[in-house]
Amino acid sequence: MENNLKKVDIIFEVDENNTPYDVLLKTLKRPADEIILDLIDSGLKGRGGAGFPTGLKWKFARNEDGDTKYVICNADEGEPGTFKDREIIDRVPEKIFTGMTICGYVVGAKEGYIYLRGEYNFLLKPLSKKLDEFNEFLKKNKIDYKIYLKSGSGAYVCGEESALFESMEGKRGEPRNKPPYPTVAGYNSKPTVINNVETLVYTTMICRIGPKKFKDLGTSDSRGSKVFSVSGDTPIPGIYELELGMPLHNFVDEFGDGDVKAVQVGGASGHCVPRKKFNDTIIGFEGIPTGGSMMIFNSSRSMYNVLHDYLEFFAEESCGQCTPCRVGCQQLLKGIEAVKRGERPPAYLDDLKKLTGTMKIAAKCGLGQSVGNPFNSIIDNFREEIIY
Amino acid sequence: MLTTEALVKELVEKNGRSRNSLMPILQGIVQKEHYLSEEALLSVAKELDLSAADVYGTASFYTFLDTVPRGKNIIRVCKTITCHMKGKDEVINALSNALKIKVGETTHDKKFTLLTANCLGWCHKGPVMLVNDEVYPDLTPQKALEIIEEYGKEAK
Ligand SMILES: Cc1cc2nc3c(=O)[nH]c(=O)nc-3n(C[C@H](O)[C@H](O)[C@H](O)COP(=O)(O)O)c2cc1C
Ligand code: SF4
Ligand code: FES
Numbered sequence: 001m002e003n004n005l006k007k008v009d010i011i012f013e014v015d016e017n018n019t020p021y022d023v024l025l026k027t028l029k030r031p032a033d034e035i036i037l038d039l040i041d042s043g044l045k046g047r048g049g050a051g052f053p054t055g056l057k058w059k060f061a062r063n064e065d066g067d068t069k070y071v072i073c074n075a076d077e078g079e080p081g082t083f084k085d086r087e088i089i090d091r092v093p094e095k096i097f098t099g100m101t102i103c104g105y106v107v108g109a110k111e112g113y114i115y116l117r118g119e120y121n122f123l124l125k126p127l128s129k130k131l132d133e134f135n136e137f138l139k140k141n142k143i144d145y146k147i148y149l150k151s152g153s154g155a156y157v158c159g160e161e162s163a164l165f166e167s168m169e170g171k172r173g174e175p176r177n178k179p180p181y182p183t184v185a186g187y188n189s190k191p192t193v194i195n196n197v198e199t200l201v202y203t204t205m206i207c208r209i210g211p212k213k214f215k216d217l218g219t220s221d222s223r224g225s226k227v228f229s230v231s232g233d234t235p236i237p238g239i240y241e242l243e244l245g246m247p248l249h250n251f252v253d254e255f256g257d258g259d260v261k262a263v264q265v266g267g268a269s270g271h272c273v274p275r276k277k278f279n280d281t282i283i284g285f286e287g288i289p290t291g292g293s294m295m296i297f298n299s300s301r302s303m304y305n306v307l308h309d310y311l312e313f314f315a316e317e318s319c320g321q322c323t324p325c326r327v328g329c330q331q332l333l334k335g336i337e338a339v340k341r342g343e344r345p346p347a348y349l350d351d352l353k354k355l356t357g358t359m360k361i362a363a364k365c366g367l368g369q370s371v372g373n374p375f376n377s378i379i380d381n382f383r384e385e386i387i388y
Numbered sequence: 389m390l391t392t393e394a395l396v397k398e399l400v401e402k403n404g405r406s407r408n409s410l411m412p413i414l415q416g417i418v419q420k421e422h423y424l425s426e427e428a429l430l431s432v433a434k435e436l437d438l439s440a441a442d443v444y445g446t447a448s449f450y451t452f453l454d455t456v457p458r459g460k461n462i463i464r465v466c467k468t469i470t471c472h473m474k475g476k477d478e479v480i481n482a483l484s485n486a487l488k489i490k491v492g493e494t495t496h497d498k499k500f501t502l503l504t505a506n507c508l509g510w511c512h513k514g515p516v517m518l519v520n521d522e523v524y525p526d527l528t529p530q531k532a533l534e535i536i537e538e539y540g541k542e543a544k
Contacts, residue, residue, distance in 0.1 A: 080468045080507035118415075118452045119508050121521040153415060154451030156506060170410030172449040188408075230512065231470045237512035268469075295470060295511070309469040313506055319449075 005250045006243040008217060008225035010205050011198065012091055020098040020204055021137060027207045028143065032062065032106045039203060042211035043223030048074055048159075048196030049266070049291040050366070054203060057193055060183040061107040064191035069109035071100050072168075072187060072194040075116045076152055076159035079267035080313060081293030084227040085197040086120055087239050092201065093127055097134045097147055099200030102207060103193055104145045112147040113187070115164055118154045156317040160365050161186070161194045163319065174321045175365035198227055198292070219245030222284030232264075232296035233257050245286070249278040251294065259298040262381070267293035268310040269370040272303075274381040303382035307336060310374045318367060325368025328359045332375060336386055346387045349379050395420055396431045405436055410446060414453050422462065422501075423454040451505070459494045459501040461539045464518045465532075468507035471514035475528075479515045480504065482529035483536060499540060 027035065039055030046052045061069060073096055077085040089096065100112040114131075116123065128149055135146055150168055152158050158167045162176035165187045186192025195203075202224065206214050214224045222244035231237045234255045242251075252260050264272050265281075265288045273281050273288065281287055297306060311333040320326045335352045338344040356372030363369045379386060390398065399416040403409035410432070417428050424447050433440040447453040465471075465480050480502075484490060487500050494501040510516040513525035517532065524535055 077509055078507065081470065081511050082507075083509040083511055086509050117509075118450075119505070119518065122523055124521075150411070151415060152450075153411065153453050154505070155449065167411065168408065170407040170446065172446050174449075231514075232473065232511075239512070301473065305472070306469055309472060313468060317506065 005254050008241045020094040023208045024098045027102050038211045042206045042214045047198040058106050061191050061193045068190045070187045070192040071103045071109045071112040073114040075197050078156035078159045081267045081295045083229045084239050084292045093130045095201045095204045099203040101145050115150050117152045157319045174319045217243045221286035229292045230294050233298035234296045245284040248281040261299045262297045264295040266290035268313050271373050272377040303385045307378045314371050322364045324359045324362040392427045393431050400435045422458040459498050462501045464503045464505040466508045466516050467504040470511035474514040476515040478529045479527050479532045
C-alpha cells in the first residue's frame with residue numbers, strides 16, 4: 001500500500017500574522033448560521049471519543065430557546081494513554097478560548113467553563129494568567145462573554161459529560177440518564193455545548209483556514225486530522241498530529257519497535273488489535289475510532305497483565321451507581337484472576353464475555369458500556385495468555 | 389495558621405454560598421489542610437446550609453478530596469499500564485523503603501503520604517508521580533528519592 005502516514009500541523013501551528021485573537025474578531029463578524037454551515041461542511045466530529053458532529057451539536061444548542069446557555073470545554077482527559085489535551089492547553093490555550101467564544105456567539109451563551117482534571121493542577125496558574133488576558137481582551141472589544149476555570153478532583157468518570165455537569169454543580173460525579181442531552185439540559189439544566197479541548201481548537205482553525213482545507217484531509221467518514229498520544233513500546237513516544245483514516249500497519253511501521261504484538265487503540269475503553277489485523281484495520285470512525293490514545297505492546301508483554309490493569313482501572317473508577325457496571329467490573333477482574341489460578345475452567349471466559357454483553361445493554365453510561373471493548377478484544381485474540 | 393472554621397469562612401466568602409461552590413470550597417480546604425476533617429465538613433455544611441451527609445457524600449466520591457488525615461506532602465505514583473511497563477513498581481518500592489511506609493500510609497512525622505493513582509497523562513514519559521500539585525515525569529527510583537529528599541528538607 002502506498003498510503004503513507006501523513007503528518008499534519010494544524011493544532012499547534014502558530015501564525016503571528018493570524019493569531020487566535022484575529023480569527024476571533026473576524027469570525028464574530030460573520031452570521032452564526034454561516035459558521036455552523038462551515039463546521040458541518042468540514043465534517044468535524046468530536047475528538048473526545050464519541051465522535052458526534054460538532055456543527056450539528058452547535059446547531060441544536062442554537063435552536064434551543066432560553067436566555068441562559070453554557071459552553072464547556074472538557075479538559076478532564078482521564079482515558080489511560082491520552083495526554084494530548086494537556087499539551088494543547090499548555091501550548092495553544094488561546095485557540096481553545098477562541099473556539100469557546102465563537103461557540104458562545106453561535107449558540108447564544110455568555111459564559112464558558114473549562115473543566116480541568118485535578119491531576120493537571122500544575123497548569124492552573126499559567127492557564128489562569130492567559131485566561132485573564134483573554135477575558136480582558138473580550139471586555140475591551142465589548143464582547144459579552146467570559147470564560148471561567150474549574151478543576152476536578154481525581155475521578156475518571158467526570159469526563160463523561162453529564163457526570164461533569166454534576167461535578168460542576170457540587171455533587172458526586174454520577175452520570176445522568178439520557179435523554180435529555182446536554183444541548184437541551186446540561187449544566188444547571190440549561191442548554192449546554194460540551195466539547196473536547198481538541199475539538200474546540202479545530203473549530204478555531206476551521207474558521208481560520210476554511211472547511212475545505214480541513215475536509216481535504218482524511219477519509220469520507222473521518223475528515224481532517226487528529227492528535228495522537230503514542231506510548232508504550234515505541235522508540236519515539238509522544239504527541240503527533242496525523243491525518244485520520246490511516247491503516248494501522250502504517251502507524252506501526254512508523255512508531256513500532258520492530259516487534260509489535262498488539263496496539264490498544266482508544267485507551268483502556270478502546271480495542272486491542274493484534275498483529276494479524278494491522279493490515280486491515282483503519283484508524284477512524286469507519287474502523288476503530290480513538291480519542292487519541294495509541295498504546296503499543298511488543299512481544300515481551302503479557303496481555304494478561306494489560307487486561308488486568310485495565311479491569312482494575314474500571315473497577316476503581318466505576319461510579320458504582322448502577323449494578324451491571326459496579327458488580328460487573330469486579331466480577332470480570334476476579335474472573336480472569338480465577339481462570340489464571342486454575343480455579344475456574346477456561347470456558348468461564350465465555351461466561352464473562354456474556355457479562356460484558358449485559359453491561360453494554362444495561363449500564364447507564366459509556367464507562368460500563370465500553371468495558372467489553374478491551375475485554376473481548378483481548379480475550380478473543382490472546383486467549384492462551386489469559387489462561388496459562 | 390487559620391483555624392479550620394476561619395478558613396471555611398474565607399473560602400465561602402471567595403466562592404459564594406451556592407451548591408455550585410461546594411467543589412472549589414472543598415478543594416480549597418484540602419489545599420491548606422491536606423484532607424477534610426470532620427470539623428471542616430461540618431462547618432462547610434453549616435455555611436452552605438446542606439446536610440453533613442450530603443457534603444461527606446460528595447467529598448467521598450473524589451479521590452483528591454481525602455477524608456482521612458494525610459501528610460504535608462502527598463505522593464501519587466501512576467500505576468496504570470504504560471508506567472507499569474516502564475517500572476513504576478521499582479519507584480514505589482524505593483519510596484516505600486525510604487519512607488518506611490506502605491502505599492496508602494503516612495509517615496509518623498506526617499511529612500509524607502504515599503499513594504498510587506490512575507493514568508496521570510504523562511504516559512510518554514513514565515514512570516511519573518505527582519507530589520502535591522507538582523508533576524515529576526521520566527522517573528527512576530534514584531530520581532524519585534532525590535525529589536522526596538528535597539521535600540523532606542523543606543517540610544522541616
Ligand atoms: C467514562 C467517560 C469518560 C470520558 N472522558 C472524557 C474526557 O476526559 N474528555 C473528553 O473530552 N471527553 C470524555 N468523554 C466523552 C464526553 O462524554 C463527551 O462525549 C465529549 O466531551 C464531547 O465532546 P466532543 O464532541 O468534542 O468529543 C468521556 C466519556 C465517558 C463515557
Ligand atoms: S456505567 Fe458505571 S460509571 Fe456509568 S453510571 Fe453506571 S456505575 Fe457509574
Ligand atoms: S500510564 Fe502513567 S501517566 Fe499514563
